[in-house]
Amino acid sequence: MLILGIESSCDETGVALYDTDRGLVAHSLHSQIAMHQEYGGVVPELASRDHIRRTVPLLRRVLADSGRALDAVDAVAYTQGPGLAGALLVGAAFAEGLATSLGIPTVPVHHLEGHLLSPLLSQRPPTFPFVALLVSGGHSQLMRVNGVGRYQLLGETLDDAAGEAFDKTAKLLGLPYPGGPALSALAEQGRPDICKFPRPMLHSGDLDFSFSGLKTAVLTHVRELGDLDGRQRADIARGFQDAIVEVLVKKSMRALKNCGLTQLVVAGGVGANRELRRQLDARARKTRIDVYYPEFEFCTDNGAMIALAGALRFQAGLSIKPPGAFAVRPRWPLSELTSN
């Protein structure tokens, strides 16, 4: 089976082809970062318009790279939500229109399920069941993943998502959008333990997170210092990153212990953070656990993870629908998929 995947939930247009026998056949991505940068964040209307411009050329490239013809596609998977309403509508309308013209079904996909399953695209994939730490711009969750569509929420953020905390703190330090990568690059130059920030909810006994207090602690510190020089900014970035990474690592370890599992999957944009990977790998060496990451290019939004999630759903006979009518779901808790 050949599944076409389309991602358009935010500021990346992604198109990919996944073959259920051979794996990922081709994928192509356009990032809108440069376009949104001058506004300091994503402008939803500009995002939607750009998805319209990019989707067809990306599809053409994927078909050319794969050497497959459009009529070889068996189903079209696309991100139904969560995300920006207008941006989602572009991908959904395109996918449904294309599937209608080809007379094939569609598979609407939950964006977070794409992130969750993305490590299955790597050379060394995890096996079910595993614990997933999902840390993106909009979500921070720990989940027990029993199989495709079988997810159990273990804990989540009560306020800001980890990526959101990175982005807001980066803005505070005058770094460009998107803040996460810029802040983590600056943190690499900072010294440890110069700025000690709180580790929110580290000892709460549960698997929930809270990051808005950490962001406020950084804000207060920045205000106290007044004009910052380069070294101070790097030390603050380091202190912030160390705090957030420690919380994510310790809660992930607790989740594994509570579930009696030994495989941890890290997904979502913050999963690209090098310090997070270093700390988790250090824990894995010390204890008997295995940590799995998506390839760097599949950490942030992409079409490959949507094609993969669509293919796995298609094979499992889940979410397959006739093409035509559709609705996007800008807000869509993952827990609505299933909970076993």
Ligand code: KG4
């Ligand atoms: O998964 P993603 O591409 O989009 C959402 O579904 O939200 O995640 C984007 C988030 C942004 O907040 C971005 O700043 C963060 O991931 N991010 C990082 C890094 N790379 C991306 N945060 C920390 N360190 C990074 N290296």
Ligand code: ZN
């Ligand atoms: Zn995402």
